[in-house]
Amino acid sequence: MNHQTRRLRYFFSGQNFSDGVRVTVSILLPAVLLGQWGYFEAGLSIATGAVCVSVTDTPGPAAHRRNGMLAALVLVGLTALLTGAAALNVWTLALEIGALSFGLTMLLVWGARAGAVGTATLLSVVLLLAHPPALADAPAHAGLLLLGGIWYAGLALVAYQVRPYRPAQQALGECIHALARFLDLKAKFYNPATALEEDYRQLVAQQVVVNEKQEAVRDLIFRTRQIVNETTSTGRRLVLTFVETVDLYERITVGYYDYSAVRESFGHTGILDDVARLIRHVATELDHLGVAIQTNHAHPGTGPVLTAEWDRLQARISALDTDAETGSNTLVLKKILVNLRDIIRRVGNIRRYFDEALSAAAPAASRAADHTQFVARQEIELRALSQNFTMKSAVFRHAVRMTVACLVAYAVAETLWHGQHNYWILMTVTIMLKPGFSLTRQRNTERIIGTLAGGALGGLVLWAVPWPEARFAVLVVFMVVAYSFQRTVYLVTVVFLTAYLLIMFRFLGLSYLGVAQERITDTLMGCAIAFSAGYLLFPSWESEQLTDYMAAALRANLAYLRQLADRLAGRPLTSNDYRLLRKNVYVSGANLAAAFQRMLTEPKSKQHRPTESHEFVVLNHILSSNIAALTGTLREAAPAVPPFPPDSRRALTSAVAALSKSLARIAPAAAAPIEELAAPEPNISVEAADDKLLLEQLTFLQKVSGDIGKVTEVLAG
Template sequence: MHYALNLRTFFYSHYFYLGLRFAAGLVGVTLITLQFADMATAMTVCIGALCTALMDMPSPLRHKFNEMSASVLLCSAVTLLISLCAPVHWLLMSMLVAISFLACMMVVYGKKSMPLQLATLFIMTMSMEHDMTVRESFIHTGLFTLGAVAYLAYAMGISWILRHRIKQQVLAEALFELAAYIDIKADFYDTRYNLTEQFNKLVRHQSLLADRQQASRDLILRSHQNSKDAIVVQTHVCMLDLYELILSTHTDYAQLRVHLADSPVLKTLHDLAYKAARDIESVAYDVTRKKASYPEISYESELDAIEAELASLQRRVDEGKPAQEALAVLRAQRNKVRAIIKMIVELHRASQKVYDSTPFWVDADMGPFLSQQKYELRMILSHLRLDSPIFRFSLRVAMAISVGLAVAAWLPYAAHSYWIVLTIVIILKPSFSMTKQRRSDRIVGTIVGCVITALIIKYLNYPAAILGFLILSTVATPTFIYLRYRYAAIAVSIMILLQMHLIAPGNHDLIMERLIDTFIGAAVATAFSFVLASWEYQSLPRLIREVLGVNLRYMQASFDLLQGKGKDDFAYRIERKRLMDSLAALSSALVRMLDEPARKQRAVEDINLFIVQNYLLVAHVAALRSILRRHQKELPTAPVNAMLNESHEQVVRTLAQALAPQSASPASEPATAPAMAAVDTASVPWSGWPLVQRRIRLLQADAVKIIVHSEAIVRNVA
């Protein structure tokens, strides 16, 4: 279950804060307007505030101001344009289609532009029913803009006051997702769970974790000016270091299960991981409550049990029994678990201490770690081609809206075409899987919302009760819109239907008409989800090449770090972040493809394995780094670096082969695992040689598997 759906954490989450801020702003703007004007005027001002509120998301203050200002200007312009065109039917219809197309083209700017697209299409549909004179159109637009600017000022003021609080909440969300990631890892030690299914589950959660970590970076690393900010920066850095240690715990779980199948130590390892997840959750919970966090969980009994098992395995080895491999694997896991527990203690400490400054990157350029947003016209112009998925999506929406308007005009009853259009723009999304999910949530949410509204109107038709339900639904709508859209659909249906009931209380067919309009809009959106569709498999070759290219750069940075080249791990962190982002993008594409029709799915198993193998490379590098740190005092630098250097060259050659154009050919030679680097380890006694050599062998073998799977994917897609 999502952490914010737990009552213990819900009221501290930024989702609930967003709902309160949203509702207080809308209700406040409406009530103030009612002191000076009638209900119709207040509703116009309220809709202006609502369109701006759709852009009210956790963002750095400067970005938030730019995003919300863009919404004010764009939505005001659309309001005026549609209002002026409304008296001329053919001109209005043409303008609706044109604006729909242009609004959907804004998706080229990425995920952050989606709320702006929705706000634009929402006000377009809200304005299409008004038949006004030119003077009335300008007055209507002025009132709309007044509400939009009022909410902008209010939201910026609240966000400035709560700027540190929002950082804490977003950081806490990343920590909660990291704890959920460890819960999945814990089940690798439970023989009841299938390892392949667990790997797939882990990879799916990885993309969500990467998204939450990026949101944390964008807020925390952009501006850190005082001791409070230094605390969240240090906690964020500890979280990322802890994440790398967790990656390094990957081992041969199948072998571990075979060797230790009859031992209770597997359950002990599971319990340790479970406790670690709860420990991290306690840090996250304290961060949301603005408190310093202190360790409350003891790992001693589990660690003692592992030590006892290691002693037992050592006795078996001394007696000549075949337990050497199990001993080595368990000892390695013990060392990694101890490192993780130590880092969790550091995570607690990071939340306690008041820091004078931020980490080593005080004067470093944070740009590579942050999301870069560029709003340039040439980006839209470059996508004005039929092979662009965004251009096809824009055409799809424009055509669907045209059909929706035509259907509304032909219906025998007084259909509300704006509701049909609104349903279409809410359901129809750039990908088939998103459309499918949104359609289900919209229909179920509207039905439930209509039933609840009917009960309220029938049994609780009192001004105070209706106002209370209006406020509750206004809080719930933004709270759940990014959390559980189905709940948001229920809340928004209640909110809009109750508002319409207050404006026109005599309309007894209000709820039934909205239900019919919703089903019509959903049917049109479903039909057009297959028109000019861009299927996920079409983007796979590009995503595969991006992963391979980033992995090559990551390997260069990794081996430079392992060999001690450079003063810190800044470059390594950048490339690790880029690799995780590219893998998250590929994983998200795979998840979306699995929601598409079966005939449009390609190379599912190979993509799964390709993603897993790339994650394993990251895990092997993290493990190598942990081994070298643990043996730092007696480390024979020259021979170790020689082995690492040769291994690096072999891995790079392997990955480069996967990137080469000829690798897509079915006739290409099957890759074989490179030989271990020829370094004389016998002449340099060091206890870490077996561990380093084992990790390097695994690293090279998994690099070879990446070639096999990437070639299979390209062949399947072609």
């Protein structure tokens, strides 16, 4: 199976495609059936309710999805009644739009799903502006919207009841797919022809994706009682396999070396090409396993082939020992070899997902009580809303920004532009305007390009396909594609959404050119308003928040480094405590990398020292990788306790001090006083002979921590 075939299988077996099909069915079926019976307007209202509720149906535990859809149903019904009353007068309608845009945006204080509920409700209000119902018809219209929402929610919940483990399998498969890509990028570091800076940029960007996928699986598995509490084989295998993928990610991450030196020492031997080739083959095998788990079809695996390739690589490295030039320097190659052997072994452990007998015989990895600490809790508390009524709150500033932008869009639609679908201006604003300027800018660009491309695509279909049945088939395909990519590639969604809307309006007897012109004009006006609001009204620049992410990463690495010191002193953590520290390091590092990437999309004048910031991101990644490498070595050496020589202790103390000073520079208010490292336990021999390799690794940690200190001096200056 080649790369393109795997990508197609990932797409068609993934959660996004399933959701795209469900949204398409929930929209088309009531509209088509009721249209055949002469009740097209009623069918359209039902389809509108389904579209609005589908916005809240983001991936996650079934209970959270259900609660989000129920909340959307209630708010959509109430706002439909309110809009029917407010539509009597243009001023009362403007007052409603202003109040709802502010109040519904403030729901973001309770998390992304609550924010999606607000977006869905605001979308329903905007869509009602196309044909506001009379006051007497408002209850009936609200009932149709509720019927559509119930119809969609019923489809979603029935699908979950029929296949309760399917979302977790899909999420886990996507997580492994992202991890395989991360491993594949590591192969580039052994290619002397690539630039290391660009390699690091791509690796850190993929680290963000891996973290997002891991968080999605963690949230889905550890919040679903049916998975963590039941003793079914499928539930156990999901938990065990996910834990194994996180451990594999750690093992891949710890494979850091001085790649410049490695390239210089061994580039001429050709051995690095063999190393890169083996890494790519392991990544391909891991990608096959992700597809297999997502499609729920066992993969035979190529374990023996990978082992044989590893043996050949070992033989080649051993042959270099006889070379006078490289014989004394092959230690780093042997370390790479050992790491690759462990990665191959862990990939084999993931393949055991399909061994039901093994998972049934294995002891329970954990229970819900053990896993609650790995997922963040989001309580719905009213005081959280009142606490955010301040200009210091990013959500409050965004709500004010949204209110002003929506009122301007409504005023423009009512006074300057009297198109048949001028509500598209307001809808564009509500969709385009995001809390951060970088995302607002990106969405606006994609919306404009996608609308133009979608208009051309829709026109091409209408010109080249004159048969109504064929046009309808194309419309269905375009709908599925549009809704399948709405959470991943927004540009694709806009292209196919615009195209299918033009085809749909042609079925309704409207002129293609007139609709296309209005669509493009409304989009340009809405994007201009959203962009201006994001840039001028209390803009949220990533550079202003980047230091917060840097401080979080430093705190996580400090805790991670202290656990290493405790382990060397004979005070190791429990497995769960260590995994929690490791999770915090990976999450904070990914958040930092994501914020840095967003900053690079902002205007140059708003970026704060991008070169030094990138250096900090890379050094943070190198630091956590080496701490993990040392920790892994010590964990494998347990229960024997390694010596803790005085020189090693001094290197650790210096590293901790350097990181603490860096944290004090970045976030003076949050910095804590430097704590002494734990003294060695009485049974630890501090007089033992110095372990040269251990000292070298700790000295390197000290150097990286010092480099971070130098960068923070510049950033804080």
